[in-house]
Amino acid sequence: xxxxxxxxxxxxxxxxxxxxxxxxxxxxxxxxxxxxxxxxxxxxxxxxxxxxxxxxxxxxxxxxxxxxxxxxxxxxxxxxxxxxxxxxxxxxxxxxxxxxxxxxxxxxxxxxxxxxxxxxxxxxxxxxxxxxxxxxxxxxxxxxxxxxxxxxxxxxxxxxxxxxxxxxxxxxxxxxxxxxxxxxxxxxxxxxxxxxxxxxxxxxxxxxxxxxxxxxxxxxxxx
Ligand SMILES: Nc1nc2c(ncn2[C@@H]2O[C@H](COP(=O)(O)OP(=O)(O)O)[C@@H](O)[C@H]2O)c(=O)[nH]1
Ligand SMILES: [Mg+2]
Numbered sequence: 001x002x003x004x005x006x007x008x009x010x011x012x013x014x015x016x017x018x019x020x021x022x023x024x025x026x027x028x029x030x031x032x033x034x035x036x037x038x039x040x041x042x043x044x045x046x047x048x049x050x051x052x053x054x055x056x057x058x059x060x061x062x063x064x065x066x067x068x069x070x071x072x073x074x075x076x077x078x079x080x081x082x083x084x085x086x087x088x089x090x091x092x093x094x095x096x097x098x099x100x101x102x103x104x105x106x107x108x109x110x111x112x113x114x115x116x117x118x119x120x121x122x123x124x125x126x127x128x129x130x131x132x133x134x135x136x137x138x139x140x141x142x143x144x145x146x147x148x149x150x151x152x153x154x155x156x157x158x159x160x161x162x163x164x165x166x167x168x169x170x171x172x173x174x175x176x177x178x179x180x181x182x183x184x185x186x187x188x189x190x191x192x193x194x195x196x197x198x199x200x201x202x203x204x205x206x207x208x209x210x211x212x213x214x215x216x217x218x219x220x221x222x223x
Contacts, residue, residue: 015129018097022132025104026115032218033115035131037155038139039148040121043165045073046201047139048116052080054204055211059113059218064103066095066120073118083107094125097132113218123148127155134221135160142166142178149186157190161197163210168200 012020026033036044045065052061063084065074074086085103087095100117107115117133119126127136138159140148143166149156156162164183180198187194195213199206 015097018101019130019132022101029109032221033133034137035117035133036137037119037126039123042139042141043201044118045076050201052082061114062107062112064117093122094129095119100131123152137161139163142173146179146182153190156187161195162187164198167198168203
């Protein structure tokens with residue numbers, strides 16, 4: 001006879017164990033950490049370089065760069081003078097918490113207020129792997145089509161913030177191909193609390209509200 005005993009403890013997967021370690025380290029240093037997820041080319045690295053340059057005097061930002069291959073994005077971040085660690089996944093479609101843990105060991109965590117993790121370009125796999133972050137940021141650019149929240153619901157449902165990027169291209173793309181109202185309504189249907197900012201990382205339009213949200217989030221963590 002077997003007796004079922006509920007020990008009341010959730011068994012964590014190996015990834016969740018590493019994610020927990022990362023979140024403990026980040027909490028210890030009062031660092032706000034955001035996991036940035038999008039399709040390739042939506043503008044993650046451009047958003048990061050502009051954000052770092054604009055907020056340099058206000059908050060200390062470090063970056064973990066995830067890519068399948070190359071350190072091209074890490075080079076772009078390095079040009080801002082922010083500390084950055086590149087992870088090459090060698091084919092894997094997402095970052096793991098263990099990889100991020102290794103990267104955190106190589107960042108000056110005692111000196112940082114905010115860490116961005118730029119995940120591998122992909123709207124699917126990265127949404128399933130917790131890294132120990134405080135929140136996920138999903139980026140969607142206007143040239144990708146307004147059906148993406150409906151087609152890739154998981155990442156929109158899980159994110160704290162949706163950045164609708166490349167709004168400087170809205171006119172060229174046309175209202176029919178990218179109906180911002182539809183994107184916002186679909187995202188909010190999946191996630192009532194999601195914050196949405198319409199930005200252009202190229203011209204800087206709309207970025208001020210995003211910066212304000214970041215500064216506020218860092219401040220709240222330190223209260
Ligand atoms: N027009 C326009 N182009 C942008 C904007 N943001 C990024 N880009 C361009 O989009 C391309 C991909 O950007 P990148 O930051 O590498 O995207 P990532 O793959 O998501 O990191 C680059 O050529 C950027 O210059 C924007 O707001 N407007
Ligand atoms: Mg990039």
